[in-house]
Amino acid sequence: MVEIFQIGSITGCIVALLLFTGYVSQDYFVVETERIQSLTVHFLPGELEEDMRSRTKKMLNTTIDQQETKSEDKKPEEYEIELKEEPTEETDDQKFERIEKVQQERIQRLENFCKAYPYLKGLQATIWYSALYEETVICLNPKSGSTNLMDFIWYWINGEPFPDDSDKTILHDGIKPFESSMPKMKAKMKSLLSKRAELGEIFTVRDPLSRFLASWRDKVETERYPTYHRNRRDSFFYYKKITTPVLMHKKMAYVKSLDDWQKESGKDATFGLTFCDYVDYYSLTVGQIGKQKVDYHLEEQWRNCGVCYERYRTSFIGNTETYDDDLWYLFTKFNFRPPENSKSSQYNAHRTNTNSETLRDYFSPCKKSSVENLIKRYAKDYHAFGYKPEYPELGIKVVL
DSSP states (O other): OHHHHHHHHHHHHHHHHHHHHHHHTHHHHHHHHHHHHTTTSOOOTTHHHHHHHHHHHHHHHHHHHHHHHHHHHSOGGGSOOOOOOOOOOOOHHHHHHHHHHHHHHHHHHHHHHHHHOGGGGGOOOOOTTOEEETTEEEEOOTTSSHHHHHHHHHHHHHSSOOOTTSOHHHHHHHHGGGBTTSHHHHHHHHHHHHTTOOEEEEEEEOOHHHHHHHHHHHHTOOTTSTTOOSOOOOOHHHIIIIIHHHHHHTTOOOOOSHHHHHHHHHHOTTTTOOHHHHHHHHHHHTTOOGGGOOOTTTSOHHHHHTTTOTTEEEEEEEEGGGHHHHHHHHHHHTTOOOOSOOOHHHHOOOTTOOOHHHHHHHHTTSOHHHHHHHHHHTHHHHHHHTOOOEEGGGTEEOOO
16 A cells, blocks of 8 residues: 555656646646646547647747747837849949950950961951941941941041941941041041051951851842832842852843843842742852852951951950940040940941841751751851850850
């Protein structure tokens, strides 16, 4: 009897101790207390489990309420507020410095190219409508933003920008006296070179494949094509320069007079050719000289501008792909007021703007081998100006 009493007393003490501990720290020990009580209190099947769930839920709700009350009592200044720094707007000086660094990289790449091809140092710009002003050659490389450079030349000559709402014919006529093909400019150029003067050169370039397509769309494509969205510009001159060689290569009939051209173009403005026929032909002829020399719109850009000529010192290389920044930099460098709206789309209204989707639409129907050969024909342009001969939209990556 004494032993039973002692055991009962010990058990009672343990239970009392646990109950006291649970009371002191109910957040943690309440569940354990219920388990000890279950040793002495009998529950029907399933009642213990339900009771435990109820008590546990009540405990958790009590703890959450306590935490919320503490949070409400906390003063606002006690919270750590994470402030996100707003991106600072680039200043004009920072913008100029950033673009100038890019210009230096482009010019250095070109110098490395010219060192790799020393025989190019004797070749001047070949394009006849480059301009010469104050011992600077401005190469108007077709389909690479050359119209924008005409705006720059106008500003330089007249001391004020060309009016946005004026006819572009006025712009062309205004700079024509300074074209290198004009007698006075030829004489001036000859005189400068005889004095071994170093001439600055400004020019723009474009991804070779995009430029090829832009030239074809501007000089060959007609309203018969579904993508034609502007007034017809096909002419007998460019028919002779660009289309006739393709017809001859394919042994197709071609015309020699303006009257015959007008009659035939009325019957079939495409003259039986597709864009891919042009790709096939010019993938064999770009870069040739003499009678096979291609029109300036399709010619290699380094050759058009004579970028390695020993008397030229490149001072600006504009890329059509980054023309917004480049044009701003060029105007600022010469202390001209940059255009208020320097967006490329505003400066060049041609429908020949080329993107990845347009490249795919035009080149994908052509033979892949012809497109790759055309890219190889422009190998020096890729090297000189840092363009990559990779076109994922066409599944083409050429190693030059």
